[in-house]
Amino acid sequence: MRLPTVEDVARTARVSRQTVSNVINTPARVKPATLLRVQAAIRELDYRPNQSARRLRQQKSATIGIRLDPQLNGISGAVLDRFLHSLTEQATERGLRVLLFTAATPTEEIDQIRALRDGADVDAFVLTATFDHDPRPEWLIEQKIPFVTFGRPWGIDDLNDPQHRWVDVDGRRGVYAATLSLLDAGAERVAWIGWPPPTATGDDRRSGWEDAMRERLGLGDAELASLCTEVVDDVAEATNAVANVLAGAVLPDGMVCASDTLALGALIAASTAGRRDIPIIGFDDTPVAAALGISSVEQRLDQVAAGALALLLGPVGDSVVASGALDVAHRLIEPALVLRRPQDLPMFNPSRIDGTAAADKH
Amino acid sequence: MRLPTVEDVARTARVSRQTVSNVINTPARVKPATLLRVQAAIRELDYRPNQSARRLRQQKSATIGIRLDPQLNGISGAVLDRFLHSLTEQATERGLRVLLFTAATPTEEIDQIRALRDGADVDAFVLTATFDHDPRPEWLIEQKIPFVTFGRPWGIDDLNDPQHRWVDVDGRRGVYAATLSLLDAGAERVAWIGWPPPTATGDDRRSGWEDAMRERLGLGDAELASLCTEVVDDVAEATNAVANVLAGAVLPDGMVCASDTLALGALIAASTAGRRDIPIIGFDDTPVAAALGISSVEQRLDQVAAGALALLLGPVGDSVVASGALDVAHRLIEPALVLRRPQDLPMFNPSRIDGTAAADKH
């Protein structure tokens, strides 16, 4: 059977098409009595506006597009997926749809975006994984296509370009807080296990550790360098590297890592070296960290998603994508420190197998 | 500036609207010379059909909907995300879009589906995480909404209902193969570390182990039971449970687990007990397993996604969702056994830290 249209509702409620439309879109314009009558008719017929027709007329889709990376990027790969979850949830609440697409290269992504945009499928885009000299933002600005990036623009000047709206997690502050927490607990030689520079996010995170160590302990460059280990993001490599550190002359009494992958490697190395007492803090708060009781810095992706939508729609939450002129074109989200106690895990204290860590489950 | 329409292309190529439409949708109907002329015009104007208009006219959206679970389900949580990746990729190749939505309960999901369907936003749905007495398939069949589930219907009779199209991974066969591989390598007392029944997938997986042990070793129920450990899906709990097993009278010489989470627990327990020689195989081939070198059974999610789309669209790959009457309404995908050598990992051989496991990276 045919689905009901405005026409059907109008006939049932004895009003015109347009009044039905007004009831749905601008109820304030309709006299209360009429409003009720039309709403009753809508319920009676179980009417739902046809979105395609609405979009055709309005030249809007109320849909945001986001690219889903094909790459399966190890332990931390789920971060973008978690972001996607939050984004979808909050977009749905705001009456927006989320459309996925894939692309292998930035160029291909641009093609896809153009196709989706010209086809009137998508109003605005969320970009993830920004990188140095990313061509995408510039192109989008040129085309006047609304967008927001998860990740700040790493090319130098653009940080405050109001045309480039972005949300990011303040990795520096997260690592800063993590380092301070170890120093507060009495540590004096907190090591940094990071990635080989230059990596935009990696360098940013390390600066948090550097700042904390400088401020609290007054360390200089040489001392910092001696506490800093650089290794690619791989468990085995990290294990190897940290094992070397632990076999060296200056033993760290705490380790802050650029990722949970590195933290896991550090944990294995420390455990192997019989130094299960050294506190370790990772980054991303992945399921692995949770499962193993590793402390970590959590990116608050729900806040990132909320910020992204707010920048796209305006903070109020209009259900239509507007080119809202906002005071601030970006948001820097403060991450949360999640402290766990790996030393309570059976892996390290065989004598105390009691399932304590299970309490961490939610 | 206004985007070009069929009208503009028609004028440029000196043909009618409909011919332009034919060039795009049924090129076979157009004389070669005209075809070329129109295609040139399309390129010249950089014309792209407006999807909203097309959808309005055709009453089709070429979009499939899938619900994104809000739950963050531990180490194996990424499985559905990986499926989503594959699905998006292959859907894009077939000219389909993937639209996300969220819902907290099955009832809410049904509401969302209805809204998306009535709004002509989505043609067909992919359901994940089917469960016992799932109300969704029945409702969708009633409403004649095309759908396919990832996960077979666990209510008894429906397995062969041609109206319910489904794709699933043959967990039984995966575990069967895993068990055989250990037996082939000389093991004789392969233990099963699984979840407490009844869990549909868990019981299915265990049956693979049972079958292999029965066939190869002629074991009876009692012997099987003595090799079977049941524990909830948590690393610490699993560690605890497996530690007890290893402290018992009958030592297993191999372990097959219902999940990577359990496998990780088993690995920790074995390591702690000094039994790093016992081979362990998990399930899901999560990033964790890859990072730690744990062998596992991989769900081939690209094949699952391909199967799901094939069932929805017909195997040929028409770009329009058809109610294709297929010979088979379901696909059971055979998983792949991924063998790694955890005994080579530094965690277990401190003397051989050489990064061998890094070779596992792709």
Place this chain on the structure above:
DNA sequence: ACCTAGAATTTGAACGATCAAATTTCTGAC
């Protein structure tokens, strides 16, 4: 040269909503 079947193309209408402008109804002041 004529006719015809089929191929190729065009025309008018429709999909279901909203916009912009026109019309009717209501309200309150004089």
Place this chain on the structure above:
DNA sequence: GTCAGAAATTTGATCGTTCAAATTCTAGGT
């Protein structure tokens, strides 16, 4: 009771495409 102005409602046009039917063109047989 009249009238201006606001409020409420209706009307006609339109968004860009494809469907269905009508028309024109082409090739082949007689």
